[in-house]
Amino acid sequence: xxxxxxxxxxxxxxxxxxxxxxxxxxxxxxxxxxxxxxxxxxxxxxxxxxxxxxxxxxxxxxxxxxxxxxxxxxxxxxxxxxxxxxxxxxxxxxxxxxxxxxxxxxxxxxxxxxxxxxxxxxxxxxxxxxxxxxxxxxxxxxxxxxxxxxxxxxxxxxxxxxxxxxxxxxxxxxxxxxxxxxxxxxxxxxxxxxxxxxxxxxxxxxxxxxxxxxxxxxxxxxxxxxxxxxxxxxxxxxxxxxxxxxxxxxxxxxxxxxxxxxxxxxxxxxxxxxxxxxxxxxxxxxxxxxxxxxxxxxxxxxxxxxxxxxxxxxxxxxxxxxxxxxxxxxxxxxxxxxxxxxxxxxxxxxxxxxxxxxxxxxxxxxxxxxxxxxxxxxxxxxxxxxxxxxxxxxxxxxxxxx
Amino acid sequence: xxxxxxxxxxxxxxxxxxxxxxxxxxxxxxxxxxxxxxxxxxxxxxxxxxxxxxxxxxxxxxxxxxxxxxxxxxxxxxxxxxxxxxxxxxxxxxxxxxxxxxxxxxxxxxxxxxxxxxxxxxxxxxxxxxxxxxxxxxxxxxxxxxxxxxxxxxxxxxxxxxxxxxxxxxxxxxxxxxxxxxxxxxxxxxxxxxxxxxxxxxxxxxxxxxxxxxxxxxxxxxxxxxxxxxxxxxxxxxxxxxxxxxxxxxxxxxxxxxxxxxxxxxxxxxxxxxxxxxxxxxxxxxxxxxxxxxxxxxxxxxxxxxxxxxxxxxxxxxxxxxxxxxxxxxxxxxxxxxxxxxxxxxxxxxxxxxxxxxxxxxxxxxxxxxxxxxxxxxxxxxxxxxxxxxxxxxxxxxxxxx
Numbered sequence: 020x021x022x023x024x025x026x027x028x029x030x031x032x033x034x035x036x037x038x039x040x041x042x043x044x045x046x047x048x049x050x051x052x053x054x055x056x057x058x059x060x061x062x063x064x065x066x067x068x069x070x071x072x073x074x075x076x077x078x079x080x081x082x083x084x085x086x087x088x089x090x091x092x093x094x095x096x097x098x099x100x101x102x103x104x105x106x107x108x109x110x111x112x113x114x115x116x117x118x119x120x121x122x123x124x125x126x127x128x129x130x131x132x133x134x135x136x137x138x139x140x141x142x143x144x145x146x147x148x149x150x151x152x153x154x155x156x157x158x159x160x161x162x163x164x165x166x167x168x169x170x171x172x173x174x175x176x177x178x179x180x181x182x183x184x185x186x187x188x189x190x191x192x193x194x195x196x197x198x199x200x201x202x203x204x205x206x207x208x209x210x211x212x213x214x215x216x217x218x219x220x221x222x223x224x225x226x227x228x229x230x231x232x233x234x235x236x237x238x239x240x241x242x243x244x245x246x247x248x249x250x251x252x253x254x255x256x257x258x259x260x261x262x263x264x265x266x267x268x269x270x271x272x273x274x275x276x277x278x279x280x281x282x283x284x285x286x287x288x289x290x291x292x293x294x295x296x297x298x299x300x301x302x303x304x305x306x307x308x309x310x311x312x313x314x315x316x317x318x319x320x321x322x323x324x325x326x327x328x329x330x331x332x333x334x335x336x337x338x339x340x341x342x343x344x345x346x347x348x349x350x351x352x353x354x355x356x357x358x359x360x361x362x363x364x365x366x367x368x369x370x371x372x373x374x375x376x377x378x379x380x381x382x383x384x385x386x387x388x389x390x391x392x393x394x395x396x397x398x399x400x401x402x403x404x405x406x407x408x409x410x411x412x413x414x415x416x417x418x419x420x421x
Numbered sequence: 422x423x424x425x426x427x428x429x430x431x432x433x434x435x436x437x438x439x440x441x442x443x444x445x446x447x448x449x450x451x452x453x454x455x456x457x458x459x460x461x462x463x464x465x466x467x468x469x470x471x472x473x474x475x476x477x478x479x480x481x482x483x484x485x486x487x488x489x490x491x492x493x494x495x496x497x498x499x500x501x502x503x504x505x506x507x508x509x510x511x512x513x514x515x516x517x518x519x520x521x522x523x524x525x526x527x528x529x530x531x532x533x534x535x536x537x538x539x540x541x542x543x544x545x546x547x548x549x550x551x552x553x554x555x556x557x558x559x560x561x562x563x564x565x566x567x568x569x570x571x572x573x574x575x576x577x578x579x580x581x582x583x584x585x586x587x588x589x590x591x592x593x594x595x596x597x598x599x600x601x602x603x604x605x606x607x608x609x610x611x612x613x614x615x616x617x618x619x620x621x622x623x624x625x626x627x628x629x630x631x632x633x634x635x636x637x638x639x640x641x642x643x644x645x646x647x648x649x650x651x652x653x654x655x656x657x658x659x660x661x662x663x664x665x666x667x668x669x670x671x672x673x674x675x676x677x678x679x680x681x682x683x684x685x686x687x688x689x690x691x692x693x694x695x696x697x698x699x700x701x702x703x704x705x706x707x708x709x710x711x712x713x714x715x716x717x718x719x720x721x722x723x724x725x726x727x728x729x730x731x732x733x734x735x736x737x738x739x740x741x742x743x744x745x746x747x748x749x750x751x752x753x754x755x756x757x758x759x760x761x762x763x764x765x766x767x768x769x770x771x772x773x774x775x776x777x778x779x780x781x782x783x784x785x786x787x788x789x790x791x792x793x794x795x796x797x798x799x800x801x802x803x804x805x806x807x808x809x810x811x812x813x814x815x816x817x818x819x820x821x822x823x
Contacts, residue, residue, distance in 0.1 A: 151561035159553035162727030308714035325564030
């Protein structure tokens with residue numbers, strides 16, 4: 020019998036309990052042993068809950084229980100979650116996590132702790148919800164040099180951008196609606212300003228490169244500035260605006276960024292709508308592969324958590340290795356990396372903009388008080404400098420993905 | 422040092438050698454040991470080839486070489502490939518394969534042989550080329566009860582259907598062009614009549630169900646009857662015609678089929694074009710996930726072969742288990758499974774068709790000599806009976822995916 024404990028009986032934690040209990044027969048078959056949830060750690064009481072009798076309030080009730088072999092950390096945050104994970108690993112219990120913030124911040128340290136105590140730290144659920152992405156990247160694409168990873172990894176913003184595109188609505192209205200539906204949180208900053216996406220691409224980048232890409236180092240731009248007018252221009256170009264999280268490496272240069280991009284229909288990410296996520300991986304032999312599915316949601320995320328439980332349960336007493344060492348990599352943009360930019364300026368700044376930028380083509384959407392155009396290819400640095408000259412005359416700009 | 426041998430120096434075999442040699446440094450790091458190709462079995466000579474000195478003509482030169490631990494079977498066919506794979510496994514050498522015909526026919530037997538000799542039989546490359554699909558299904562989605570697998574798994578036919586849709590061209594012309602470009606073989610039967618897709622869904626179905634679904638038992642319809650006129654009707658319905666390979670199970674009922682379907686834009690398979698493949702997996706907790714990429718091609722397929730080599734190389738002397746036992750499952754369509762059908766009949770049979778079928782809606786595409794309509798939902802059996810009454814009056818019919 021494999022006994023599992025859960026840290027945090029919230030959405031994902033209760034989902035993990037449900038998955039283990041509902042799919043118990045197939046999971047036991049795959050583990051090769053019976054499996055059950057023995058204890059659930061939460062400060063709250065859950066009177067009347069089906070698993071009320073499993074609730075414990077002291078972490079040591081789990082840490083000191085020699086019968087518990089695997090723990091699902093579904094608490095979130097980087098305080099208690101970090102401390103409890105560390106304690107569990109030091110006690111030789113494997114920990115699986117859906118906590119992207121903690122993984123991005125302390126991943127390699129926790130992997131090392133697990134190694135020292137012959138147990139494992141796994142976190143498939145921290146990126147892409149139920150979509151298998153970490154395991155395919157690290158266990159399947161092992162013959163590849165991974166050149167880039169580019170994905171839509173935040174469901175909230177993708178839902179909002181899809182809605183704005185389909186209905187012509189404004190950012191603030193769509194945000195309110197997303198909050199009402201539970202797709203966006205009361206404080207939506209982490210989602211709409213791109214921090215959640217930055218954490219996820221930091222995790223994927225670190226796994227691919229084998230060293231730490233720090234989430235806070237990643238140039239990050241959210242979708243707060245995207246307006247209904249931008250959507251009108253996007254449609255005129257037959258493009259869609261998507262918030263992309265990207266990683267690229269070539270030789271010793273590593274770069275990552277989070278920003279909205281204008282995609283063409285040829286890009287497989289173009290048709291990824293609503294709360295769906297998709298991650299495109301490019302390898303030097305493979306070319307492109309893409310992984311698509313629901314990037315969030317109670318049961319989908321819990322399914323990934325429990326998939327990791329199965330792997331740990333099959334390897335009790337062993338460390339499942341992970342090639343991510345605790346050494347920070349400095350991000351550098353490729354010196355030759357160039358792209359086009361879509362830019363809107365006040366009508367009064369038209370001449371000045373035309374002088375500053377090499378314009379590829381102009382766009383007319385019958386908004387009389389502004390001038391919109393797409394630049395020729397240029398570097399981020401070059402663009403930034405010219406944009407600064409225009410200052411407050413720039414209404415918005417969005418990168419073009421070719 | 423891990424020594425690898427290759428059976429068959431054709432497209433995929435030479436690709437596997439290239440991947441191992443080109444990406445040698447990253448592969449060695451992942452294996453944890455140096456890796457090289459020691460011998461290549463092929464009846465032909467390759468004068469001037471970079472690896473000419475590695476060519477051997479006698480299988481026993483490899484079987485009896487104690488230094489060789491892993492073999493890539495990239496010969497194709499089910500004669501010599503079967504015999505040589507069996508010999509290699511019996512000698513305790515792991516075999517990885519891209520040979521879907523052999524895996525579909527002898528998979529569980531070869532897995533069993535591998536088990537008895539503490540080595541492994543792996544075949545990620547047999548479905549979806551370079552797309553990781555087998556490993557995600559068997560190693561990642563382990564918390565799921567898999568309800569269905571539905572994919573575009575044949576690049577040749579997807580290329581042809583995309584071309585017919587975009588250019589309005591006829592089947593025969595597109596086939597000739599695909600043959601000229603090397604996308605279709607001189608004898609295109611296996612692709613266009615759906616047998617290749619049937620083998621691939623047989624493999625995926627067997628892995629999901631754990632018992633053998635026989636490829637020849639799968640009701641299989643290819644794309645030979647699809648015409649430029651069908652594409653016109655599809656566009657009128659805002660649908661696309663795709664050749665789908667499907668597996669479904671519920672309780673003890675298992676069903677699989679290969680046939681063209683009319684898909685709506687909401688289906689993520691709708692936007693999978695050209696030679697790309699994609700496989701959609703539905704789990705009871707996860708909902709849908711989709712895996713997308715190039716389903717064929719020398720280096721993409723070779724990358725999957727070598728990914729399996731890496732796994733075997735990390736597990737020398739051990740058997741990597743695979744839950745597929747040698748017991749044949751009888752396919753049964755769900756008694757209640759119903760769908761709509763798009764039907765074209767000669768204009769003269771309009772009245773008879775309207776009497777026979779519950780018509781959902783008629784379609785008018787200005788082809789005066791025919792009558793086209795979509796039925797209400799009905800079972801395959803019911804449809805077949807009514808279609809038989811109309812006999813040769815039916816020009817074509819295609820299933821609707823809702």
